[in-house]
Amino acid sequence: MLGKYPVFPPTDEEFLDPPGRDEYDVVIVGAGGAGYHGAFELSKGGKKVLMVDDKGNLGGNCLYEGCIPSKSVAMTIYLADKLREILRSAGSDGASAVRALWEDAIAHKDDVQTIRYHQHIREIKEHGNLEFVKGVARVLDGHRVEVRDLDGSWTREVRGRYLIVAQGSVPIEPPIRGSELAIGSLELFGYRTRQRSMPHSVVVIGGGYIGVEVSLMLATAGRKVTLLEMLPRILSGWDGSLVGEVERELRGKGVEIVTNAKVTEIRADASQRAVEFVRPDGSRGSAVGDAVVMAIGRKPYVEGLEHLGIVEDGRAAVDPTMRTPVDGVYATGDVIGKFMLFHAAVKESTIAAWNILHGHPVYEVNFNSIPVTLFTEPEAAYVGITEDSARAAGIPHSVVSYNLEDDAYAQIMGVRKGWVKIVVERGTQRVIGGAIFGEAAGLVINEIALAVATNARIKDVALLAHQHPTIFESIDRAAIRFSL
Incomplete structure (x- = not known):
């Protein structure tokens, strides 16, 4: 839910104030990669910009619970594993002593997140014409946006000549009984998460890139992992030669891969969790672990946009210039449902900003x-x-x-x-x-x-x-x- 986080990132007192103007050249909803990179370009181009985000800082879900913290954890674990293998191949007696605890990896990712959040505060202040507000934005029409404080203490309506909708994505909520017993990226990698350790055995639901990354890092950290995927193979849509290599690495680390397994229920069984699944032929199976990780992906967050006429098939529709069907409204990042990746969002945001600065579409995103x-x-x-x-x-x-x-x-x-x-x-x-x-x-x-x-x-x-x-x-x- 917007504005509801276990721990909020660092912010600045001046970001807590309501918008200082009634009208802006550009209003940007969301300050992840799809928002702030475009905001910086527009600021450099002399536009008066308002950017609103409920976290009170930049980076979106990527920095709060996604790519940055998850890779910080993974790299800590993999670097230790790599060094151990080099020492072992050299015949060193100290090879077995080299290991990274999950707790150490979590502490490192907290440090990285904190560094980047303070860096972002500085970056916001370095850009003139850019006003950043910690709050919740609701798009009223193609030019008007309602902005309110998280606790509802103030509400303002502002107007933008252009809008950039960059409100991101949310986790897919599966129709699985007992899904509340599972943890996800928020618990694993969220800023200053309370989940500082992981138990001995883990069941991961979802064989996309998130599920595969989590499975291998956990297995490398010494956990027993079972990976469940409902499709015939993991990493659906990836080149077969890559999938084969990744499967070998997973199995080499002891990960049990179960495909064609549609999860139907998660049950608490004493101190463990039992995950029930059904196969295409109707037969049933189960996997048991001390914890369950839900990693079935995310979907565009389009709530509050339906009335604008820009939502098609559950996403904000755009052309390659990032324009929506509504004049003056651009959409970027996960909300458009194309490449739901931070670096894709950055380029989409930059392209939208450049086209606004030119006053008409000039640049296009090369998705290929x-x-x-x-x-x-x-x-x-x-x-x-x-x-x-x-x-x-x-x-x-x-x-x-x-x-x-x-x-x-x-x-x-x-x-x-x-x-x-x-x-x-x-x-x-x-x-x-x-x-x-x-x-x-x-x-x-x-x-x-x-x-x-x-x-x-x-x-x-x-x-x-x-x-x-x-x-x-x-x-x-x-x-x-x-x-x-």
Whole structure:
């Protein structure tokens, strides 16, 4: 619920005041990645901007309970595991002593969140023409927004020449009996969460990227994990070659993967939780753990927008310039239901701001060049048209690849498993996509994304000299294998 959090992030006294004006050039509803990046651009462009968010700070759910804290926990656990393996391969007697406790990882993510929240306060104050208010915003029409304090002590109506709707997403509420017995991202990674430790055994419901990331980090931290997915495979929509690698990593860490398992009920059974599920053939099964994690995804938060005429199929409808069907109203981020990722929201927000500054649509979001990363160990990532999707669409293509077992940086880091694949359109020789499994895949995939965004040819990629020794060398090692 808006304005209801176990612990609020740090804020500033001046953000608690009601809006100081009646009219603004732009009113932005929401201060996650879909809101504040555009606000900063508009401020730099001289626009008078009001931005409203109920957390009283920037970053949205990504910083409060999502990408930043979850990756902080994961990286703490994986770095310790990686160092332990390097020491073990070197024959060190101290290898077994290297371990990261879940409690330590949680403390680290709290520190990271606090650092970023104080950074955001400074950033808001550095941008002139930008007024930030901690409150709840309700869109009345294409120009008017009602803003109220969280406790209802004041209410103001303001007007904007333009509106940017960036109110994000909310967790999907499954029709599962006993779902209140499960915990989610809020309890796991929320700012200063009370869930400081995790029990020995955990059942994770949902085999999308969130469920898979949580399962592997828990298993690496020594927990017994059962992962339940209702579809025939985990990571639905991902390239099959990546899914196969990730499944091997999960099983290698002891994760039990159960697919075709539609969860029907969660029951408290003494000190444990029993999760009941049904298979497509009608047979039933169950999984038992000390805790249950619900990770079935999120949906666009469109409450209060239906009357505007911008909601279609449960999301805010936009064109590639981020305009909605209503003149002067833009929508960005999770609320549009496309790539529900922070970096996608940032670009959407920036594009909307630039188009407002120009007074008419000039820029468009290239959704095909937005990378997607699974922050496991090793990481998995893809962008654009993958091998599976090119084959399914009948696109004439070639695939060039490079095995990271032969990469110098991967050898240095002790993570030699993995590969790089680049998908090339035949005839034009344009890079149209790619996939990576291995060390720092989430970093390296950005280079393929740049090639996709700029319509680069594979020869252009092969000619780029990469710093040695870095994992980025794997890109030109793969590209140079293309037969001209």
